[in-house]
Amino acid sequence: MSVDWDAATAATAPTKPTKPTKPFENSIGDNMLENTTPLILRFRAECEIDALIFLAAAQFDLISSTITAETIELPDGRSVPIPDVTVQMKTHDRLSVMHYAWLAEQIADCHLITQTIAPSAIYTGERDYDVTAVPPPPALIWHIIRGLREKLPICRERISNAILALEPYALVRNRFRLVATGEPAHC
Secondary structure, X not given: OOOOHHHHHHHHOOOOOOOOOOHHHHHHOHHHHOOOOOEEEEEEEOOHHHHHHHHHHOOOOEEEEEXXXXXXXXOOOOEXXXXXXXXXXXXXXXXXXXXXXXXXXXXXXXXXXXXXXXXXXXXXXXXOOOOOOOOOOHHHHHHHHHHHHHOXXXXXXXXXXXXXXXXXXXXXXXXXXXXXXXXXXXX
């Protein structure tokens, strides 16, 4: 009698312990929050506070970021900083460029980010007025809202307005019905 080695080993092999997860993590799948392929994006913002609010919204996906102030050359040769900033951010690639463009559309006064965000390799800093923006999955929007709530002191009024704009797209108390549908959530 022959025994299939793989089947016998699999039957007796110890199972890998599972880590406890929070309820909302189960609804989006393990691989959506554990992606390890970095994505490097660049964008322009009209001022540092716009960039900080956008980065607060993206913090669940953010690995690192650098904000660089723009400068202009004066006739006498001096460089003077202006309010515009350029940002480079390295992410876990949980959101696409189109998702980030949509996110910037939802935050007041972040239209320049929407129009300039691009992968670093093809970034020009020029505005694209025909950007395709797509909302991310609702469970990821929930992470975005959580990130904004943590950074509320940066600019309370603008972040509160951004949260209000995002909430209709998020899950209701971690259920699978969207607020925007008006349908009751199922437990």
